[in-house]
Amino acid sequence: MSKIHLVSGGCGFVGRNMVRRLLNTTQDKVFMIDDLSIGRHPSEWFEGYEAEKLDDIEVIGAEKRLYFWKGDFRNLLFYMRENPRYIQDRYHIDFDRFSDVFHFAAIVGGRMKIEGDPMIVALDLSIDAEFFFWVTQHKPERVLYPSSSAAYPVSLQSTDYAIALSEGDIDFNKNLGTPDMTYGWSKLTGEFLAQIAAKHYGVRVVCIRPFSGYGEDQELSYPVPAIAARAAGKEDPFEVWGSGKQGRDFVHIDDVIDFIFILMDQITDGSAYNIGSGKLTSFLELIEIFGEIAGYKPTVKPLLDKPVGVHSRYANMEYVTNKFGWTPKISVREGMERVYNKQVERIHREQK
Numbered sequence: 001m002s003k004i005h006l007v008s009g010g011c012g013f014v015g016r017n018m019v020r021r022l023l024n025t026t027q028d029k030v031f032m033i034d035d036l037s038i039g040r041h042p043s044e045w046f047e048g049y050e051a052e053k054l055d056d057i058e059v060i061g062a063e064k065r066l067y068f069w070k071g072d073f074r075n076l077l078f079y080m081r082e083n084p085r086y087i088q089d090r091y092h093i094d095f096d097r098f099s100d101v102f103h104f105a106a107i108v109g110g111r112m113k114i115e116g117d118p119m120i121v122a123l124d125l126s127i128d129a130e131f132f133f134w135v136t137q138h139k140p141e142r143v144l145y146p147s148s149s150a151a152y153p154v155s156l157q158s159t160d161y162a163i164a165l166s167e168g169d170i171d172f173n174k175n176l177g178t179p180d181m182t183y184g185w186s187k188l189t190g191e192f193l194a195q196i197a198a199k200h201y202g203v204r205v206v207c208i209r210p211f212s213g214y215g216e217d218q219e220l221s222y223p224v225p226a227i228a229a230r231a232a233g234k235e236d237p238f239e240v241w242g243s244g245k246q247g248r249d250f251v252h253i254d255d256v257i258d259f260i261f262i263l264m265d266q267i268t269d270g271s272a273y274n275i276g277s278g279k280l281t282s283f284l285e286l287i288e289i290f291g292e293i294a295g296y297k298p299t300v301k302p303l304l305d306k307p308v309g310v311h312s313r314y315a316n317m318e319y320v321t322n323k324f325g326w327t328p329k330i331s332v333r334e335g336m337e338r339v340y341n342k343q344v345e346r347i348h349r350e351q352k
């Protein structure tokens with residue numbers, strides 16, 4: 001029997017990249033879930049898209065290895081709570097339990113949503129609670145829970161005091177500090193549930209704390225592709241949210257996915273690991289990089305009424321490097337070039 005993996009939020013940015021990786025590097029099947037609230041339908045991103053209907057789901061690709069269940073993950077979790085073999089029975093898919101489960105379904109959004117509509121983001125708490133309950137019943141072989149650097153205390157990321165954030169800065173046996181808005185709270189709670197699932201229910205699970213993941217096919221509502229697109233259009237003056245001095249730790253999605261598999265092979269107890277480069281890049285520096293790539297030097301126009309979040313958020317990668325010998329392969333410059341080229345291609349396509 002071939003393996004079958006589950007990817008929730010599979011039509012979102014990280015999910016799409018994971019689904020492609022699984023299908024390209026294994027012969028396994030993937031059961032993908034997304035309500036398309038943010039995610040894009042596979043016809044927009046699955047190379048060689050073709051689909052067959054199977055009851056109310058789609059079976060995608062010539063090899064028919066990708067199943068797409070469209071809807072709120074909580075509904076599917078509810079059906080599986082009522083009947084643990086709901087998927088097997090309804091869709092006649094023959095498997096005992098899922099092998100790897102990647103839980104990317106979440107209300108994420110950029111700074112606008114995190115600060116502008118915190119209560120909708122708080123719904124992540126309900127998605128994650130239902131998810132972990134199911135996981136403890138179903139007992140998949142391995143589980144990946146994406147937490148976030150937003151789980152770290154905001155007090156360590158301010159203008160006056162900012163440090164490279166280390167795994168030990170979150171310790172459930174000590175004071176936790178206040179994470180970043182409802183988004184950070186849900187991620188911190190998710191990590192706690194992951195540890196409970198491992199310790200009390202024997203589930204094999206690992207958490208990741210990605211810093212600012214970016215990539216070629218990320219939505220334009222995120223800063224990296226948005227800045228790349230504006231640089232491609234030679235925007236001048238170049239608008240930046242806030243002063244532009246605020247900084248983040250940018251890490252390319254291919255590196256994120258690489259490291260996820262290393263972690264899933266080695267970690268079982270629900271503990272959490274940084275995924276970043278360890279370098280702080282301010283938005284002013286990012287604009288400079290894109291200016292260089294585009295071949296011009298714009299003047300910068302700060303938009304002081306826009307939400308900017310914490311001042312400096314970057315990873316201390318020492319623990320990860322020592323424990324796993326892992327560092328990202330794609331430099332910020334190379335990654336930004338890739339994003340820029342994709343935006344140029346898109347703009348040309350749209351102008352035709």
Ligand SMILES: NC(=O)c1ccc[n+]([C@@H]2O[C@H](COP(=O)([O-])OP(=O)(O)OC[C@H]3O[C@@H](n4cnc5c(N)ncnc54)[C@H](O)[C@@H]3O)[C@@H](O)[C@H]2O)c1
Nearest residue numbers: 009011012013014034035037038039072073105106148213
């Ligand atoms: N992208 C990053 O750099 C980054 C950094 C830290 C953490 N993460 C975490 O990784 C995960 C994926 O992030 P992303 O950047 O791909 O976000 P995304 O918004 O692109 O993807 C999330 C997907 O979940 C779907 N979704 C939302 N609610 C759903 C529900 N109730 N049922 C089914 N589908 C639902 C959306 O339609 C979307 O496709 C999130 O948990 C996020 O917090 C991402």
